[in-house]
Amino acid sequence: MIDPRCISRLNEAEEKEGPVIYWMSRDQRVQHNRALLFARMKATALHQPLIVVFTLATSFIGATFRQYHFMLEGLRETENLLGELNIGFVLLQCSPEMGGPGMELARYASSAGAGCVVTDYSPLRISQQWKREAAALLKAPFYEVDAHNIVPCLAASGKQEYAARTFRPKINRLLGEFLLSQPPIEAMPQAPELPPVNWTEVIGNLSVDRTVAPVTWLKPGERAAEEHLNLFIKNKLAGYADLRNNPTADATSLLSTYLHFGQLSAGQVALEVQSSQAPEESKAAFLEELIVRRELSDNYCAYQKRYDAYEGVPGWAHTSLEKHALDPRDAIYTPLEFETAATHDRLWNAAQKELLNTGKIHGYMRMYWAKKILEWSPSPREAFETALWLNDRYALDGRDPNGYAGVAWSIGGLHDRPWFERPVYGKIRYMNASGCQRKFDVERYIARQETV
Numbered sequence: 001m002i003d004p005r006c007i008s009r010l011n012e013a014e015e016k017e018g019p020v021i022y023w024m025s026r027d028q029r030v031q032h033n034r035a036l037l038f039a040r041m042k043a044t045a046l047h048q049p050l051i052v053v054f055t056l057a058t059s060f061i062g063a064t065f066r067q068y069h070f071m072l073e074g075l076r077e078t079e080n081l082l083g084e085l086n087i088g089f090v091l092l093q094c095s096p097e098m099g100g101p102g103m104e105l106a107r108y109a110s111s112a113g114a115g116c117v118v119t120d121y122s123p124l125r126i127s128q129q130w131k132r133e134a135a136a137l138l139k140a141p142f143y144e145v146d147a148h149n150i151v152p153c154l155a156a157s158g159k160q161e162y163a164a165r166t167f168r169p170k171i172n173r174l175l176g177e178f179l180l181s182q183p184p185i186e187a188m189p190q191a192p193e194l195p196p197v198n199w200t201e202v203i204g205n206l207s208v209d210r211t212v213a214p215v216t217w218l219k220p221g222e223r224a225a226e227e228h229l230n231l232f233i234k235n236k237l238a239g240y241a242d243l244r245n246n247p248t249a250d251a252t253s254l255l256s257t258y259l260h261f262g263q264l265s266a267g268q269v270a271l272e273v274q275s276s277q278a279p280e281e282s283k284a285a286f287l288e289e290l291i292v293r294r295e296l297s298d299n300y301c302a303y304q305k306r307y308d309a310y311e312g313v314p315g316w317a318h319t320s321l322e323k324h325a326l327d328p329r330d331a332i333y334t335p336l337e338f339e340t341a342a343t344h345d346r347l348w349n350a351a352q353k354e355l356l357n358t359g360k361i362h363g364y365m366r367m368y369w370a371k372k373i374l375e376w377s378p379s380p381r382e383a384f385e386t387a388l389w390l391n392d393r394y395a396l397d398g399r400d401p402n403g404y405a406g407v408a409w410s411i412g413g414l415h416d417r418p419w420f421e422r423p424v425y426g427k428i429r430y431m432n433a434s435g436c437q438r439k440f441d442v443e444r445y446i447a448r449q450e451t452v
């Protein structure tokens with residue numbers, strides 16, 4: 001049922017009697033979740049109960065209350081949906097003093113006498129570190145299942161890809177074998193005896209920065225994600241090819257937060273888009289972003305160790321940016337001036353205000369937003385760090401391979417090619433306000449951010 005190319009063994013322990021644990025992290029959903037499906041199969045084969053465990057880290061790559069609130073409200077629903085299927089849910093509150101999520105998971109697995117542990121795949125360093133810690137301690141077999149990518153990241157390519165054009169054929173060759181509908185998760189015969197999570201206490205105990213408020217325009221959780229997807233397919237997909245780069249057209253899916261937290265399956269999105277009545281051109285344009293662009297980001301983070309650093313950008317870009325690192329800048333802003341949207345550029349300030357107020361920036365403006373940080377920072381390295389810091393602090397969909405690849409594309413030419421050389425940018429693709437003016441009504445976009 002689960003293609004073995006989606007599964008990696010993280011230790012060599014022998015299977016034994018005991019409950020099956022799914023250590024949920026990246027894919028926070030019940031349906032269309034290969035990792036949960038695999039754990040369910042193990043529980044049936046071993047005639048054991050199934051328990052989902054979520055280890056809540058006290059801090060996560062600069063995440064604030066805005067992101068934790070969205071995630072925890074989604075997990076609250078996940079606990080209910082699992083309960084309806086007689087699948088247990090345990091939330092472990094982890095602190096560095098206690099050794100972190102990997103240690104906590106291993107401790108829980110040992111106390112529960114786990115017979116098998118399954119987790120979901122992520123290329124991010126923090127996630128890999130947690131799993132190394134757990135693998136060193138677990139006495140039960142430990143499996144990792146890629147439930148996030150349609151084509152499993154490690155099967156799509158064995159190396160860092162140069163660009164979408166080199167990656168696309170590898171994805172397309174395998175898509176038919178992996179873009180398949182998945183059977184629903186069946187209920188277990190009986191539920192393990194577990195106390196419900198005290199969500200009020202969990203949310204109250206969070207020691208994260210609460211100055212970045214939760215958003216209200218997007219409802220968290222697996223059910224809201226499905227509704228949102230259905231509305232996008234019904235009302236917006238048809239216009240996607242023509243309107244997706246127009247930030248005043250409200251023409252994109254706004255699914256990235258659901259996909260980031262795994263509250264929605266990319267495979268499910270792709271299947272429903274493919275079977276819709278929308279024009280082929282819009283389906284193709286959307287699937288290119290959802291499948292090729294998104295899974296190319298995992299490829300980058302899986303094979304470029306420095307994915308979240310200026311050093312990780314392609315050599316040609318690094319050389320060119322260094323050559324222009326001392327060029328005079330038209331303007332120079334501190335991270336705080338960027339954060340408070342206090343530049344001379346009304347259009348850039350509007351994009352930053354969109355980020356501050358709504359936790360998102362329209363995809364087209366996001367490129368302009370990052371490139372101007374390159375243009376008005378004292379050095380390309382500082383620009384890279386400022387863009388990532390703001391993106392991961394304020395964006396709902398931040399702390400994601402797409403963000404690392406997005407910043408590296410904008411500032412470091414990742415997955416792009418050299419362009420006509422110019423001051424400060426070197427050979428990095430240039431964008432300016434008049435280019436935006438030609439594409440959409442800039443004044444309308446600026447006005448909208450004032451009213452948010």
Ligand code: FAD
Nearest residue numbers: 252253254255256289290293294363370397398402403406
């Ligand atoms: P749609 O246009 O509806 O696309 C559907 C899905 O395809 C998206 O949800 C997303 O999962 C994927 N996708 C779309 N564009 C891209 C892209 N360029 N690269 C990779 N996947 C893509 N995306 C994030 O998920 N998190 C981030 O932190 C993030 N940071 C970015 C930073 C910069 C500087 C740039 C240039 C891009 C960044 N992106 C990020 C990629 C992209 O901007 C967003 O995924 C997209 O705007 C989300 O809006 P949407 O869901 O309406 O996208």
Ligand code: FO1
Nearest residue numbers: 025026055056057060063067122124127399
């Ligand atoms: N995953 C976890 O397993 N535990 C956490 O405490 C946790 C916090 C968190 C905060 C913000 C955010 O954007 C994601 C968070 N994640 C957490 C999930 C996260 O998406 C993935 O586990 C990693 O990104 C690995 O890809």
